[in-house]
Amino acid sequence: MKKLAEMLHKKGFKATPQRLEIINYLMNTKSHPSAEEVYKNIKEKFPTISFATVYNTLETLKKSGDIKELSIDHERKRFDIDLSPHDHFFCKKCKKVIDIYEHKSLKKDLPDTIEGNIIEEISLFYIGICESCQKT
Amino acid sequence: MKKLAEMLHKKGFKATPQRLEIINYLMNTKSHPSAEEVYKNIKEKFPTISFATVYNTLETLKKSGDIKELSIDHERKRFDIDLSPHDHFFCKKCKKVIDIYEHKSLKKDLPDTIEGNIIEEISLFYIGICESCQKT
DNA sequence: GTGTTTGCAAAGAATTTGCAACGAA
DNA sequence: TTCGTTGCAAATTCTTTGCAAACAC
Numbered sequence: 001m002k003k004l005a006e007m008l009h010k011k012g013f014k015a016t017p018q019r020l021e022i023i024n025y026l027m028n029t030k031s032h033p034s035a036e037e038v039y040k041n042i043k044e045k046f047p048t049i050s051f052a053t054v055y056n057t058l059e060t061l062k063k064s065g066d067i068k069e070l071s072i073d074h075e076r077k078r079f080d081i082d083l084s085p086h087d088h089f090f091c092k093k094c095k096k097v098i099d100i101y102e103h104k105s106l107k108k109d110l111p112d113t114i115e116g117n118i119i120e121e122i123s124l125f126y127i128g129i130c131e132s133c134q135k136t
Numbered sequence: 137m138k139k140l141a142e143m144l145h146k147k148g149f150k151a152t153p154q155r156l157e158i159i160n161y162l163m164n165t166k167s168h169p170s171a172e173e174v175y176k177n178i179k180e181k182f183p184t185i186s187f188a189t190v191y192n193t194l195e196t197l198k199k200s201g202d203i204k205e206l207s208i209d210h211e212r213k214r215f216d217i218d219l220s221p222h223d224h225f226f227c228k229k230c231k232k233v234i235d236i237y238e239h240k241s242l243k244k245d246l247p248d249t250i251e252g253n254i255i256e257e258i259s260l261f262y263i264g265i266c267e268s269c270q271k272t
Numbered sequence: 273g274t275g276t277t278t279g280c281a282a283a284g285a286a287t288t289t290g291c292a293a294c295g296a297a
Numbered sequence: 298t299t300c301g302t303t304g305c306a307a308a309t310t311c312t313t314t315g316c317a318a319a320c321a322c
Contacts, residue, residue, distance in 0.1 A: 009297090012301090013301085013302095014295085014296050014300090014301055014302065015296075016295080016296070016301090016302065016303075018302085018303075034286090035286080035287075036286085048303090048304070049303085049304080050303070050304040050305065050306095051286095051287080051288095052287095052288080052289080052303070052304060052305075052306095053302075053304070055286095055287065055288070056288095056302075056303080057302095069210060071207045071210055071261075072207050072259070073207075074205060074207055075285085075286085076285085076287095077210060077287085089251070089253045089255075092256070098251070098253065100250060100251065102250065102251070114225060114236060114238065114262055115225070115234070115236065115238070115267070116266075116267035116270075117225045117227070117234065117262070117264055117265065117266045118264045118265045118266075118270060119225075119262045119263070120228070120263055120264035121264070122261065122262055122263065123208070123260070123261040124259070124261075125258065125259040125260075126250055126253070126255045126258055127255070127257045127258065127259060128254045128255045128256035128257070129253065129254045129256070130252075130253045130254075131251070131252035134252075134254060145322090148276095150275095150277065150321050150322075151321075151322095152276090152278075152320080152321070154277085154278075155277090170311090171311080171312075172311085184278090184279070184280095185278085185279080186278070186279040186280065186281095187279090187311095187312080187313095188277095188278075188279060188280080188281095188312095188314080189277075189278055189279070191312065192277075192278080193277095195313095211311090212311065212312095213312085273322105274321105274322090275320105275322095276319105276320085276321080277318105277319085277320075277321085278317105278318085278319070278320085279316105279317100279318090280315105280316095281315095282313105282314085282315085283313080283314070283315095284311100284312080284314085285310100285311085285312080285313090286309100286311080286312100287308105287309080287310075287311095288307105288309070288310090289306100289307085289309085290305105290306095290307085291304105291305095291306100292303105292304100293302105293303085293304090293305105294301105294303070295299105295300105295301095295302080295303090296299100296300095296301085297299090297300095297301100
């Protein structure tokens with residue numbers, strides 16, 4: 001936990017307990033939570049936390065490049081603190097987001113540009129029905 | 137335009153002038169417009185059209201599978217009536233969405249499932265700075 | 273004529289903002 | 298002490314809904 005504080009300091013951010021808790025939560029979940037999910041979880045330890053703080057923190061982390069915003073769930077923004085190269089599977093039914101580390105060809109021989117447009121990143125989502133939803 | 141009406145009738149929808157105009161607009165733009173963009177454009181011919189009608193129509197077309205909702209623009213939903221297999225480039229700066237028909241390996245040897253999850257579709261976005269934004 | 277669709281206005285959901293009080297450094 | 302951050306409440310933005318009137322068929 002001390003490392004986290006240092007990391008924040010380096011970037012010029014204050015290591016408030018709320019922030020540390022949000023980051024800690026993000027690092028320990030695979031759910032790719034929405035702001036509301038983060039809020040609900042942090043509220044257990046910090047009953048007075050507000051949405052503003054959650055949104056502020058998520059926005060701050062997004063700008064500093066420490067989390068990524070996923071654009072797959074049409075209803076709400078979802079976040080991922082796992083920056084290692086990976087893709088996602090999105091279940092239409094339960095809205096679950098599953099990490100896919102199996103890297104197919106695509107990202108390996110990625111060109112720098114496509115039709116003159118500079119590629120900075122790639123977003124790849126597999127969409128369908130997840131394993132557990134198939135059973136129900 | 138007659139074909140459009142027939143197509144709608146086949147699906148059990150009424151071919152209202154508003155609908156025809158919305159579909160016509162979608163078929164003649166490459167901008168992958170948001171609901172608001174559609175609304176503004178249709179309003180020129182139908183000054184009394186409401187957002188409700190635009191959203192209703194887009195929702196109807198989405199459910200019937202005649203348009204696709206793009207999940208790349210974090211701010212708002214965007215729509216594409218081009219159902220041919222293609223990908224998109226999203227410009228971070230001007231928010232433009234550009235069609236990419238150049239098919240890389242990925243979608244060709246697509247498995248039916250990945251880690252037990254049934255894949256129904258794939259969403260692939262190239263994200264970066266478009267050609268015209270590079271110049272400014 | 274019948275049932276769908278429109279258009280208005282109001283409601284709802286997600287996110288953002290203003291600002292005073294607080295607290296990390 | 299200082300300036301970034303919090304928390305509240307209000308505001309904003311995008312989207313949806315209820316319902317009466319209008320209209321496609």
